[in-house]
Amino acid sequence: MNEEPRYKRKEDCPLTYAFALIGGKWRLPIIWALWKNEKLRYNELKRSVDGITNMVLSHTLKEMESYGLVVRKQYMEIPPRVEYSLTEAGKDLVPSLESLAKWGKAMQNK
Template sequence: MNDKGTGNKNMNNCPLTYALNLIGGKWRLPIIWALSQNNTLRYNELKRKVDGITNMMLSQSLKEMENHGLVNRKQFMEIPPRVEYSLTEEGKDLIPALESLAKWGKGMKNKEMDRCNK
């Protein structure tokens, strides 16, 4: 950042900030993780896997992630209608980074617990 107030503009060009905007929010990571563990899920199956999510938030999050190219939506023209969700290749590419972040978080949590128990 510089002193001329253009820091926000520079942050919007940052690849890390861009990535975090794609996956940020309360529900996107749990949805991505559920899809990564199950390959393909129907809407209600996914809703059961993401504890506490409302229909509105699940629908909105899936639509946003579909628009960003992270989630596939496949609709089957049958009665009753069936829709399945899965990760795109771009969504799958995110999983190793999430696993690394989880490992880092676990280490940090253990260190904090060690500090609190001393």
């Protein structure tokens, strides 16, 4: 018989772990903006995510970079130029988010 795995700690559940990586107020809007635009400079990204502050955007980007969802590329130019884009792991997430959004829309219309 094929039983569902039982997790001793909630952190052991892969779905809980995934939601911890993408949860929070700003991560999904950042992922979506980067997905739509492929790569964005910091101020372009800030303008794309309505209402986010500089401090929160910087902190969230650093977290997402440490999770392997976002890559930061700095060009050695004057003035300095930095671009952000999704990693392959970040891009792999988008179809699942689109499916979840479709499900959410269906639930709203019930």
